[in-house]
Amino acid sequence: MGTLLEAGNISKTYRNHRALNQVSVHIPAQSIFGLLGPNGAGKTTLIRIINQIIGADEGTILFDNEPLKPAHVFRIGYLPEERGLYKKMEVGEQSIYLARLKGLNRHDARKLLTGWFEKFDLLPWWGKKVEELSKGMQQKVQFIITVLHKPRLLIFDEPFSGFDPINVNLLKQEILKLREEGSTIIFSTHNMGSVEELCDHIALINKAEVVLEGNVREVRKNHSTRLYEAELEDIHTPVEQVLDGRFQLAGTEKHHGTTTFRIRIPEQATPNELLQSLFTCGQLTSFKELTPSMNDIFIKQVTGAYPVKNRQITNSFTQAGQQ
Amino acid sequence: MSKTATIIRREFLSRVRKKSFVVMTILGPLLMAAIVIVPVLVAQLTDSEYSVAIVDDSGLFAQDFPDRDNVYFTPLDTGIDNAISLMHDGRFDAVLHIPEIAFQSPSSLRLFSEKSVNFNAKLLIENILKLEFESMKLSSAGIDEEVLRSIDTPVNIQAIRIADDGEQMTDYPEISMGLGFVGGFMIYIFIFLFGSQVLRGVLEEKTSRIVEIIVSSVKPFQLMMGKIIGVGLVGLTQFLMWVFLTLAIVGGFQAAAPEMFRFTPDEQVFISGGQVLNPEELQAQKESIQQHDTLAGELLEGLASINIPVMVLSFIFFFLGGYLLYGALFAAIGSAVDNEADTQQFMLPVTIPLLLALIMTQMVISNPQGPVAMWLSMIPFTSPVIMMARIPFGVSYAELALSALLLIAGFVATTWIAAKIYRTGILMYGKKVDYKELWKWIKHS
Numbered sequence: 001m002g003t004l005l006e007a008g009n010i011s012k013t014y015r016n017h018r019a020l021n022q023v024s025v026h027i028p029a030q031s032i033f034g035l036l037g038p039n040g041a042g043k044t045t046l047i048r049i050i051n052q053i054i055g056a057d058e059g060t061i062l063f064d065n066e067p068l069k070p071a072h073v074f075r076i077g078y079l080p081e082e083r084g085l086y087k088k089m090e091v092g093e094q095s096i097y098l099a100r101l102k103g104l105n106r107h108d109a110r111k112l113l114t115g116w117f118e119k120f121d122l123l124p125w126w127g128k129k130v131e132e133l134s135k136g137m138q139q140k141v142q143f144i145i146t147v148l149h150k151p152r153l154l155i156f157d158e159p160f161s162g163f164d165p166i167n168v169n170l171l172k173q174e175i176l177k178l179r180e181e182g183s184t185i186i187f188s189t190h191n192m193g194s195v196e197e198l199c200d201h202i203a204l205i206n207k208a209e210v211v212l213e214g215n216v217r218e219v220r221k222n223h224s225t226r227l228y229e230a231e232l233e234d235i236h237t238p239v240e241q242v243l244d245g246r247f248q249l250a251g252t253e254k255h256h257g258t259t260t261f262r263i264r265i266p267e268q269a270t271p272n273e274l275l276q277s278l279f280t281c282g283q284l285t286s287f288k289e290l291t292p293s294m295n296d297i298f299i300k301q302v303t304g305a306y307p308v309k310n311r312q313i314t315n316s317f318t319q320a321g322q323q
Numbered sequence: 324m325s326k327t328a329t330i331i332r333r334e335f336l337s338r339v340r341k342k343s344f345v346v347m348t349i350l351g352p353l354l355m356a357a358i359v360i361v362p363v364l365v366a367q368l369t370d371s372e373y374s375v376a377i378v379d380d381s382g383l384f385a386q387d388f389p390d391r392d393n394v395y396f397t398p399l400d401t402g403i404d405n406a407i408s409l410m411h412d413g414r415f416d417a418v419l420h421i422p423e424i425a426f427q428s429p430s431s432l433r434l435f436s437e438k439s440v441n442f443n444a445k446l447l448i449e450n451i452l453k454l455e456f457e458s459m460k461l462s463s464a465g466i467d468e469e470v471l472r473s474i475d476t477p478v479n480i481q482a483i484r485i486a487d488d489g490e491q492m493t494d495y496p497e498i499s500m501g502l503g504f505v506g507g508f509m510i511y512i513f514i515f516l517f518g519s520q521v522l523r524g525v526l527e528e529k530t531s532r533i534v535e536i537i538v539s540s541v542k543p544f545q546l547m548m549g550k551i552i553g554v555g556l557v558g559l560t561q562f563l564m565w566v567f568l569t570l571a572i573v574g575g576f577q578a579a580a581p582e583m584f585r586f587t588p589d590e591q592v593f594i595s596g597g598q599v600l601n602p603e604e605l606q607a608q609k610e611s612i613q614q615h616d617t618l619a620g621e622l623l624e625g626l627a628s629i630n631i632p633v634m635v636l637s638f639i640f641f642f643l644g645g646y647l648l649y650g651a652l653f654a655a656i657g658s659a660v661d662n663e664a665d666t667q668q669f670m671l672p673v674t675i676p677l678l679l680a681l682i683m684t685q686m687v688i689s690n691p692q693g694p695v696a697m698w699l700s701m702i703p704f705t706s707p708v709i710m711m712a713r714i715p716f717g718v719s720y721a722e723l724a725l726s727a728l729l730l731i732a733g734f735v736a737t738t739w740i741a742a743k744i745y746r747t748g749i750l751m752y753g754k755k756v757d758y759k760e761l762w763k764w765i766k767h768s
Contacts, residue, residue, distance in 0.1 A: 015767060051538075052539075053535070073540055076539070078535075078536070080536060082532045082752070085531065086337075086531065100326075101326055101330075
């Protein structure tokens with residue numbers, strides 16, 4: 001899988017603050033790339049540079065192995081976070097207008113739009129003014145306009161804001177389908193749930209710098225706390241005994257005859273070894289790794305500590321250590 | 324079609340299709356035509372008959388009142404009381420009582436009527452009696468009235484303008500002043516009207532947040548120019564529609580009722596003692612009327628003396644030039660603020676030169692070749708209004724060319740500056756912008 005977009009050492013300084021500092025990202029072709037970061041980290045600046053709305057002070061961007069040039073805007077579709085439409089203009093006419101600015105001719109634009117409008121149940125609204133549409137419908141129109149010209153690269157900035165759960169699902173399906181059809185998608189959001197669900201790769205930007213980049217699975221693996229959760233029933237041998245100091249018990253919880261143990265596996269041991277020990281204690285009903293969610297990783301990277309929910313685990317670990 | 328053309332097309336069509344544009348386009352010419360037609364219609368409507376009975380106790384003047392302008396005079400032999408009762412019966416609208424001592428004491432004259440007296444009739448009667456009294460006094464003083472009339476010589480200097488090539492033209496400063504003022508004022512109105520449309524358009528794009536979608540497809544400069552040009556074409560269309568529709572309406576009326584517009588010069592009514600002028604005198608008078616004595620004749624001749632193609636072409640050029648110059652500034656203001664209320668602080672410096680130009684128009688038309696007029700017609704910020712005011716008086720082609728060139732340089736400069744502000748401004752939200760900030764945008768982008 002090649003790289004569709006490669007940004008190298010991008011820097012951008014506004015008069016009194018540095019928005020991007022030597023930022024490099026590689027966006028593999030036909031993937032969904034999550035661009036994450038807290039507000040004001042520099043995500044929008046990077047997106048605007050890729051869209052050639054503003055220029056970078058330093059650095060290079062290669063689009064499909066070519067230096068980024070004005071003609072590339074026809075191959076990029078951008079859905080900004082703060083988005084709107086001309087309120088007094090008719091929906092269909094406005095969609096055709098925006099499509100033409102993306103290089104489509106009137107005839108093709110109309111044909112493609114009709115198909116999309118049909119799919120999104122918007123066809124009856126073609127001749128209505130935008131102000132007559134609900135916010136959700138306006139968002140759908142904006143989504144259609146973004147993807148209409150079949151761009152190689154799609155940039156969605158908080159695409160799900162303002163949608164109800166049903167339409168969020170519809171949109172997710174469409175985004176996945178677009179990837180299947182060959183599009184590469186940059187997905188900027190604060191919603192970590194959808195990042196885990198959709199993204200193949202991520203880059204986390206904080207304070208103008210990339211602090212984390214890579215494949216989502218690998219990122220989560222790298223952030224593994226090596227903490228596992230096991231549920232046992234009919235315990236005949238105390239678990240503490242079989243752990244034998246090789247594994248650290250981080251917490252215990254009894255619930256209707258089932259006991260849940262949180263156990264940390266040290267570097268030199270493997271989950272299989274832990275399992276073998278646990279088999280000897282009783283009936284094992286569940287065993288899983290407690291990987292930090294993207295949300296936890298995000299907060300850890302930005303603030304330097306895991307959020308409150310996970311801190312409970314570390315607390316119980318400390319308590320267990322004291323016992 | 325290039326993207327700028329696509330933008331121009333949208334800006335143009337979205338405005339031209341608006342109801343307000345259609346209404347304005349139709350109402351404007353109707354209003355202008357009304358200014359021409361209504362007075363003519365009103366004059367005809369009010370021409371109802373008005374009959375005045377004359378009770379002349381002095382017996383000197385009863386026959387001196389010719390019927391005129393729908394005012395009819397009837398000398399009565401009865402007493403004043405009888406005449407008044409006849410008036411109450413509806414036989415007359417008014418009764419003029421000339422007592423015996425009228426000549427010695429004109430204040431004893433009375434005009435009775437049931438309703439408020441017809442102003443025109445009163446004026447007519449006063450004029451007639453004034454002349455009659457004067458002529459009586461002249462003869463009693465032993466002055467021959469004929470001699471006096473021959474002394475009364477109307478003086479009307481024909482001003483002649485000699486062009487460089489020696490061609491002579493009659494000059495009509497009054498007409499030039501009128502045209503100059505109207506031209507300057509129109510330019511002012513058009514720049515303001517369509518300049519503020521640019522401002523509102525930019526602001527609409529910014530507040531509706533569509534601007535970021537658009538600038539991911541086109542350059543901010545293309546979007547700005549597309550809007551300015553599109554709105555400018557709307558202005559031009561409106562202007563041309565107004566001109567054509569006004570001409571069409573007035574022309575239509577003229578064709579339908581030509582007699583309404585035929586100018587009938589006032590006859591000289593004050594024919595002494597009921598005497599009619601001899602044919603020669605009458606002929607001489609008529610000729611002088613036809614030549615240049617009357618307002619209408621002068622108006623027509625004056626208009627003919629104006630170089631109309633130069634006027635129209637100049638209007639279009641100076642409107643477009645001035646509009647582009649100010650339009651760019653209006654676009655920059657729209658991009659810098661977040662809502663309409665915030666525009667006020669930036670509007671002032673843009674409005675002042677335009678307003679100054681309008682105020683100075685008064686001075687310029689009374690001294691169109693003076694240094695003030697000359698300088699103001701060169702400075703791009705005032706030249707569109709001032710030049711339009713000067714052109715009817717005749718401006719040398721060299722001056723016109725220089726002013727035009729400076730105006731072009733002016734709008735290139737304002738567009739360049741505006742583009743810098745616009746580029747930064749349209750993507751800047753929630754920031755209170757002041758002049759210092761704007762200056763930084765210009766300097767740093």
